[in-house]
Amino acid sequence: MESIDGALIGREAEQEVLSGFVTATGGRALVLRGDTGVGKSALLDHVADLASGEEHRVIRAAGVEAESELPFAGLHQLLYPLFPYIDQLDDSHRRVFDVVFGRGEGAPPSVMALGIAVLDLLSLAASRKPLLLVLDDGQWFDTSSIEVCGFVGRRLSGGTVKLLIGLRSGVPSGFDTAALPQLLVTALSEKASEQLLDMRNPGLDPRIRRLILDEAQGNPLALLELPPHVMRGGRGPAASNRGELPGYAGTGIPLPVRLQHVYGARIGSLGDAVRTELLRGALDGVGAGTATTGHARGTRYRMVDADEAAACGLLDMDPLSGDFVFRHPLVRSTVVQTATVGQRRAAHAVLAHVHRKDVERRAIHLAASAVDPDEQVAAALEAAADSATLRGASLAAVSWLTRAAELSESHEERSRRLGDAAFVAGQAGLLDRAQQLVRSDIASGTSESPAAVLTSAYVALYEDGDVWSTQRQVLAAIENIRDGGAREPNEVLTRLVNLLLAISQYASDETSWERAHVLLGSLGGLVSPNSRIYEDAWGDVVRRGTGVHERVESALADLRALEPWEITRLGVAAYHVDTLSQYRPYLQRTVDREVETGAVASAMTMLHLVMLDQMAVGEWDEAERTGQRTLDLTASHDYALFVHHTHAYLGLLAAMRGRTERARELQATVDTWARPRGVGFLTQLADAIGTTAALTEGDYEAAYLHAIGITPPGAFAPYAHQAPRTLLDLVEAALHTGRTEQARHHALAAHRAGLPAVSPRLALVTYGALAMTATDPTEADDMFHRAETHPAAAFFPFESARIRLAHGIRLRHTQGRKAARRPLTLAAETFERLGTPPWAERARAELRAAGTSTPASTAHLAALTWQERRIADLAAGGLTNKEIGARMHLSPRTVGSHLYRVFPKLGITSRAALRDALSNIPDDKNV
Incomplete structure (x- = not known):
C-alpha cells in the first residue's frame, strides 16, 4: 500500500532482495512475513510486475479465512490455471490430479505423492x-494445501519455478515449520513514513500530521487510511489537541482494530443492498487485491452493483476478470464483524444455494445459516464429514460431525453423531477431544452410552494398555445391544466389535478370545464380513487362517471406498497371513496424508505395517528409519501401547542385525511395561526378541528357552501369534542343543497344522524345518528344494538364507565340501546384503570348512548391486516388471533397465534362465 505512482517508498532493501529472487538462476521459494498493513501485498505486486517484465508467467492465489477448513481449497485455487497441462502428464500423476480436481474417483494421494505430481x-x-x-x-491456506506447498517449495531448486508466499505475523500456520527462507517486512522508517504521508496528503495541519505519524508507527496502510478518516470526522486540530482520533477513546487500541473502525465507518455509510453484496462476498472468501484467474472447486460469489463501495475505497476491480475484490483483507473481516448475526445467517443461506453442487461448501454455509435443529442441515454436514474423511481430513470431519450433532432434531441422532465425532477424533489422535465429545452426550441420570464405552475403552487401551477392564466394558456394551433386540448391523456395534477384536489381539489370551468368539457367534449377521476376517486373522491364524488371504484380497479390491481405519485393519490381517507386500505401496502413499490432518492412529499402525514388510523383505535400513519415525509419532500423541509396540519391532530388528545389547535393552523395556498389564501380544514379541538375539549370538540353549516360552515343541499355543512365526527359531535352537526329537516333532506339527496353506512365509519355513529335521536323505533333499525354490523365498530373504545355511551344513557332512559351497555362498551373500555380521560370519566359517575362504559366487555376482539382485530374485520368482516396480517403488521401465544390465552380468539372455543363474551357479565358478 506504500506505492505512489508505481514507486515503493522506503522499500529499497526489500526491492533489492526481491529483484535478485526473480532474476536468480534456478527455482526457489521465499516467504514475506510482516504485520497487517505493513505492505506485503504491495511487495508481492512489485515482484509480479518484475517477473512479468522478465517474461515469467505469473499465477496468483490468496488464502481466505472462509476456506481455511476446506481440504485442498488453497491448492485448487493455485493450480487451477494450470489445468490444461494435466492431460500431458504420465498416467500416475494424471490420476492424482483427477482425484484432487474432482475429474475422477480414486484413493486420495499422500502429501508426497501429490507434491511430486505438483512438481x-x-x-x-x-x-x-x-x-x-x-x-x-x-496463513489462511488450509492445512492440506500448506503441507503440499511446503513440500514443493523445498524442492524447487534446479528448475525455472519460483514460489513467493506472503504471511501475516502473529497468525500461526503450517508454513511456520515449512523450513522456507524468509524476508521480514518491517515498518517504514520515520523518514519514509513522512514521505509517504506527504505525497498522499500534502498540506496536512502539522498537529494532525504528527498525530497520524505517531498513530501509524510506520504502518503504510495506516498512513494511507487514517488521514481521510480524520478529515471526515470534522474534529481536526481540536481532536489532535487531546491526542486522539475520531471514534477512539485513546491510543492504546491495537492498530488493526483502529483500522477496522476506519473501514467500519465507511461500510456503515453504504446502502443496505451494497452491504449485503459485500457480506456475501466476504463470507464466501472473495479475495483481496488481484483475484485469481479461476477456481477449481467452483465459482465464488460475484459481487454486483457495488460501485458505491469501490468509490469509498473498500473495493477494487480485478483487471483480469473485471470482478470486484476487497481492497485489503481487513476490509473483508470488518464487513463480517459489522454485520448482525441475522444478516450473516441470511448471507450463508444464499451462499449454500450458490454452492449446492459442492458437498462440503454447501454444508458449511448451511450450518452457519441454521438457528434451530435441522435434520436436513445435519445430514448435509454428515455427508461433508464423510467426504473429508475419505480425503484424509479427519480434523475437519470431527468439527463438522460435532456441528451436525448440535443441529440434530432427535436425541438418538445427536448421540449417534457425537459418537461418530468421538470415534473419528480418536482415530485422529485427539484422545482428549474424543472423551469430551462423549461426556457431552451423557445426560444426567442415564447410563453410559455405547459410544461413550467405545471411546473410554479405546483411550484406556491405547493410552495405558488396559486390556482387562476394557474387554469387560466392551463385552458388556455389545451384549446390551444384542439383548436390546438389535436386528440390523449398525456403526456403533461394528466399532465395538472391532475394538473387542483389537483388545483380544493385544491380550493374546485363549480365554479372552473364546469369550469373543462366543459373543460374536451369537450376533450372527450383525457382524460385518470384514470383522469376521479380523476375527480369524488376528486371533489364531494357525487354526483359522486358511483362506484369509483370499478374503483380504477381495475386501481390499476397491480401496477408494474404504476409510483409512478399514484399510489399516485389513492390512493387519494381511500381515498375519504374510501377504502384506502387495499392499505396502498404498500404505506408504496413505501414511503421509493421514499423519497431518487425518487418521493419525491409523497412520501409526500403517507405519508398523510398512516397517514389518521392510523387515521381511530385507530392507533393514529403511525399516530402522520407519521405526524411528513411528516412535516419534506415537510418543508425541501419548499412545503408550503403540510406543512399546514400536520398541518391540525395533528390538526384533536389532536382534536380527546382531545388535544384541540394544535388542535386550528394548526387550526389557517392552516386557517390563507389558507383562504386568497382561498385554500378551507384546510379551510374546519380547520373548521373540530374546530368541532371535540368542540365535544371532549362537547361544542356542538360551534361544530354546525363550522359544518354548512362546509355545511348547510339537504344538502351537492357541492365540499365540508368535508361535508359528518362531517355528524356524525353535527348530534350529532344538537341533543345535541336541533336542532332535523335539525339533522333528515341531516340524511335523507345522505340517499337520497345514501351515503351508495359511501363508507363503509359513510354507517356506515349514519346508525348511522339515528339511532340517528329516532323517531320510531323500525327504531332506526334496524339502530343501521346495524351500529354496518356493516363490516366497525372494520375499523373505532372512529365512531363506538361514535355510540355505542349514542345507549347506548338511551337504558338507553328507556329500562333501564341494556340494556345500553353492547354498553356503548364497546364504553368506544374503546375510552380508542384509547387514547382519554374526550370521554372515557363521556362513563364512562354514565356507572355510567347505574349503574356500571367500564366498564362492562373489566373482560371478560381484557386479550385481543389491537392488539388481533383489529385482533378479523377484523376477526369478515369476513377478512381472509392473509387480516388481510396485513392490520396490520403481517404474516398470526402471525395472526393465535393471534387468537389461543383469542378464549379461549373469551370462544369460532370457528371463527364464534367471532361476538357474541365481541358484545353480556352475561349480567352476564356485571356487
Whole structure:
C-alpha cells in the first residue's frame, strides 16, 4: 500500500532482495512475513510486475479465512490455471490430479505423492516460460494445501519455478515449520513514513500530521487510511489537541482494530443492498487485491452493483476478470464483524444455494445459516464429514460431525453423531477431544452410552494398555445391544466389535478370545464380513487362517471406498497371513496424508505395517528409519501401547542385525511395561526378541528357552501369534542343543497344522524345518528344494538364507565340501546384503570348512548391486516388471533397465534362465 505512482517508498532493501529472487538462476521459494498493513501485498505486486517484465508467467492465489477448513481449497485455487497441462502428464500423476480436481474417483494421494505430481506439473508448465507462483495471506491456506506447498517449495531448486508466499505475523500456520527462507517486512522508517504521508496528503495541519505519524508507527496502510478518516470526522486540530482520533477513546487500541473502525465507518455509510453484496462476498472468501484467474472447486460469489463501495475505497476491480475484490483483507473481516448475526445467517443461506453442487461448501454455509435443529442441515454436514474423511481430513470431519450433532432434531441422532465425532477424533489422535465429545452426550441420570464405552475403552487401551477392564466394558456394551433386540448391523456395534477384536489381539489370551468368539457367534449377521476376517486373522491364524488371504484380497479390491481405519485393519490381517507386500505401496502413499490432518492412529499402525514388510523383505535400513519415525509419532500423541509396540519391532530388528545389547535393552523395556498389564501380544514379541538375539549370538540353549516360552515343541499355543512365526527359531535352537526329537516333532506339527496353506512365509519355513529335521536323505533333499525354490523365498530373504545355511551344513557332512559351497555362498551373500555380521560370519566359517575362504559366487555376482539382485530374485520368482516396480517403488521401465544390465552380468539372455543363474551357479565358478 506504500506505492505512489508505481514507486515503493522506503522499500529499497526489500526491492533489492526481491529483484535478485526473480532474476536468480534456478527455482526457489521465499516467504514475506510482516504485520497487517505493513505492505506485503504491495511487495508481492512489485515482484509480479518484475517477473512479468522478465517474461515469467505469473499465477496468483490468496488464502481466505472462509476456506481455511476446506481440504485442498488453497491448492485448487493455485493450480487451477494450470489445468490444461494435466492431460500431458504420465498416467500416475494424471490420476492424482483427477482425484484432487474432482475429474475422477480414486484413493486420495499422500502429501508426497501429490507434491511430486505438483512438481511435475509445474516443471511442465515452466518448460516454455519461467513460472512465478504468488501466494498472499498464506496463513489462511488450509492445512492440506500448506503441507503440499511446503513440500514443493523445498524442492524447487534446479528448475525455472519460483514460489513467493506472503504471511501475516502473529497468525500461526503450517508454513511456520515449512523450513522456507524468509524476508521480514518491517515498518517504514520515520523518514519514509513522512514521505509517504506527504505525497498522499500534502498540506496536512502539522498537529494532525504528527498525530497520524505517531498513530501509524510506520504502518503504510495506516498512513494511507487514517488521514481521510480524520478529515471526515470534522474534529481536526481540536481532536489532535487531546491526542486522539475520531471514534477512539485513546491510543492504546491495537492498530488493526483502529483500522477496522476506519473501514467500519465507511461500510456503515453504504446502502443496505451494497452491504449485503459485500457480506456475501466476504463470507464466501472473495479475495483481496488481484483475484485469481479461476477456481477449481467452483465459482465464488460475484459481487454486483457495488460501485458505491469501490468509490469509498473498500473495493477494487480485478483487471483480469473485471470482478470486484476487497481492497485489503481487513476490509473483508470488518464487513463480517459489522454485520448482525441475522444478516450473516441470511448471507450463508444464499451462499449454500450458490454452492449446492459442492458437498462440503454447501454444508458449511448451511450450518452457519441454521438457528434451530435441522435434520436436513445435519445430514448435509454428515455427508461433508464423510467426504473429508475419505480425503484424509479427519480434523475437519470431527468439527463438522460435532456441528451436525448440535443441529440434530432427535436425541438418538445427536448421540449417534457425537459418537461418530468421538470415534473419528480418536482415530485422529485427539484422545482428549474424543472423551469430551462423549461426556457431552451423557445426560444426567442415564447410563453410559455405547459410544461413550467405545471411546473410554479405546483411550484406556491405547493410552495405558488396559486390556482387562476394557474387554469387560466392551463385552458388556455389545451384549446390551444384542439383548436390546438389535436386528440390523449398525456403526456403533461394528466399532465395538472391532475394538473387542483389537483388545483380544493385544491380550493374546485363549480365554479372552473364546469369550469373543462366543459373543460374536451369537450376533450372527450383525457382524460385518470384514470383522469376521479380523476375527480369524488376528486371533489364531494357525487354526483359522486358511483362506484369509483370499478374503483380504477381495475386501481390499476397491480401496477408494474404504476409510483409512478399514484399510489399516485389513492390512493387519494381511500381515498375519504374510501377504502384506502387495499392499505396502498404498500404505506408504496413505501414511503421509493421514499423519497431518487425518487418521493419525491409523497412520501409526500403517507405519508398523510398512516397517514389518521392510523387515521381511530385507530392507533393514529403511525399516530402522520407519521405526524411528513411528516412535516419534506415537510418543508425541501419548499412545503408550503403540510406543512399546514400536520398541518391540525395533528390538526384533536389532536382534536380527546382531545388535544384541540394544535388542535386550528394548526387550526389557517392552516386557517390563507389558507383562504386568497382561498385554500378551507384546510379551510374546519380547520373548521373540530374546530368541532371535540368542540365535544371532549362537547361544542356542538360551534361544530354546525363550522359544518354548512362546509355545511348547510339537504344538502351537492357541492365540499365540508368535508361535508359528518362531517355528524356524525353535527348530534350529532344538537341533543345535541336541533336542532332535523335539525339533522333528515341531516340524511335523507345522505340517499337520497345514501351515503351508495359511501363508507363503509359513510354507517356506515349514519346508525348511522339515528339511532340517528329516532323517531320510531323500525327504531332506526334496524339502530343501521346495524351500529354496518356493516363490516366497525372494520375499523373505532372512529365512531363506538361514535355510540355505542349514542345507549347506548338511551337504558338507553328507556329500562333501564341494556340494556345500553353492547354498553356503548364497546364504553368506544374503546375510552380508542384509547387514547382519554374526550370521554372515557363521556362513563364512562354514565356507572355510567347505574349503574356500571367500564366498564362492562373489566373482560371478560381484557386479550385481543389491537392488539388481533383489529385482533378479523377484523376477526369478515369476513377478512381472509392473509387480516388481510396485513392490520396490520403481517404474516398470526402471525395472526393465535393471534387468537389461543383469542378464549379461549373469551370462544369460532370457528371463527364464534367471532361476538357474541365481541358484545353480556352475561349480567352476564356485571356487
